[in-house]
Amino acid sequence: MQIGKVLLSSSVSLAALFLLTKILGNREMSQLSMFDYISSIAIGAIAGEMAALSTDNLIEPLFSMVFLSLCTLCINYLTCKSIKLRRFIEGQALILYQNGQIYEKNLLHAKIDIGELLAVCRLQGYFDLEEIYSIYLESNGQISILPKSAKRPLTPSDINLNPVQSKPMxxxxxxxxxxxxxxxxxxxxxxxxxxxxxxxxxxxxxxxxxxxxxxxxxxxxxxxxxxxxxxxxxxx
CATH class of the missing domain: 3.30.240.20 (bsu07140 like domains)
Known part of the structure; x- marks a missing residue:
């Protein structure tokens, strides 16, 4: 009977975790803010403990999971309405390089060394920093690169072409x-x-x-x- 209780509590935990994740929205790990990441870990930890509990003690962890999810939804709503709160919760983009200048203090703040920065540039197809105008560390941890105008790929508008707009299949x-x-x-x-x-x-x-x-x-x-x-x- 103990195995049956564990299976039941595990099923309830998995179902609750799935439903709460759907409510919170589908976003990749790289798109999560720091607060979303922390709340996701907390909800997952509660769900893991809940799976090992007997069926008599499911209400309290379920309540905790729902409460944390509601807090996350409220914070996400407030950050959409307030720029100051959004900057405090999610942070701001950090410039790492611009027009030949490497900002060492910003690299230290981002905990990125020059080798890692160059590796990211190579992964995006840039093997020479002289081809790049600016590099930013976004608030979600991704690195974005703006190439110099003379080094970016040629577009139809550069040669006065007006191709037919393609649409998704x-x-x-x-x-x-x-x-x-x-x-x-x-x-x-x-x-x-x-x-x-x-x-x-x-x-x-x-x-x-x-x-x-x-x-x-x-x-x-x-x-x-x-x-x-x-x-x-x-x-x-």
Whole structure:
């Protein structure tokens, strides 16, 4: 019976943690503020202890998890309304380099050495600091780089071109199933879709692993399932 109680408390803990995470919002770890990160650790720790408790003592940890989640929501709301509070809770961007000048004190404050800074630059495709105008450490811990105008990639506007605006592809079939809501948003119906599939030589919709709608071409791109196993790895 003890195993059954542990399984029940673990299930309740997991369900509560999932629901509270959905309420707090979907954000990557790199996008969390320091307060969000701390509250997430606290809620996770309570959920871990809750999983090991008997079913008679679930109310108190559940209340603690809900209370911490409400505090996090309130702080997030207030930081959206107040610039001063947002700067206090989340911090500000810190300039590390600008126009040939490396700010050593800011690097020390950010606990980043020059080797790590250069490594981040290389990972973003810059092997020479002379190609960069400024480097910032953002409040979420990410490093952003502004290249010099003469070193940035060429854009169509630089050569007076005005290309047609591309739009996101709409997934209309996944794993052999038609996504009716996505298809409807494109202004097409199933009759049109099936006709286009047949015109491309596909007779069984179940053989399609992915089909996307391209609004610029008013056509679909089809990717069929492959039952062959790829044995050769060209990257090793």
């Amino acid at each position: 709409a997934n209309v079939i996944i794993d052999g199933h038609i996504l009716k809501g996505n298809l409807q948003s494109t202004g097409k119906d199933e009759t049109w879709l099936i006709k286009r599939i047949q015109q491309k030589g596909v007779l069984d919709i179940k053989e399609i692993i992915l089909a996307t709608y391209d609004s610029t071409k008013d056509d679909i791109n089809i990717y069929l399932k492959s039952h062959k196993k790829m044995k050769n790895d060209i990257f090793e």
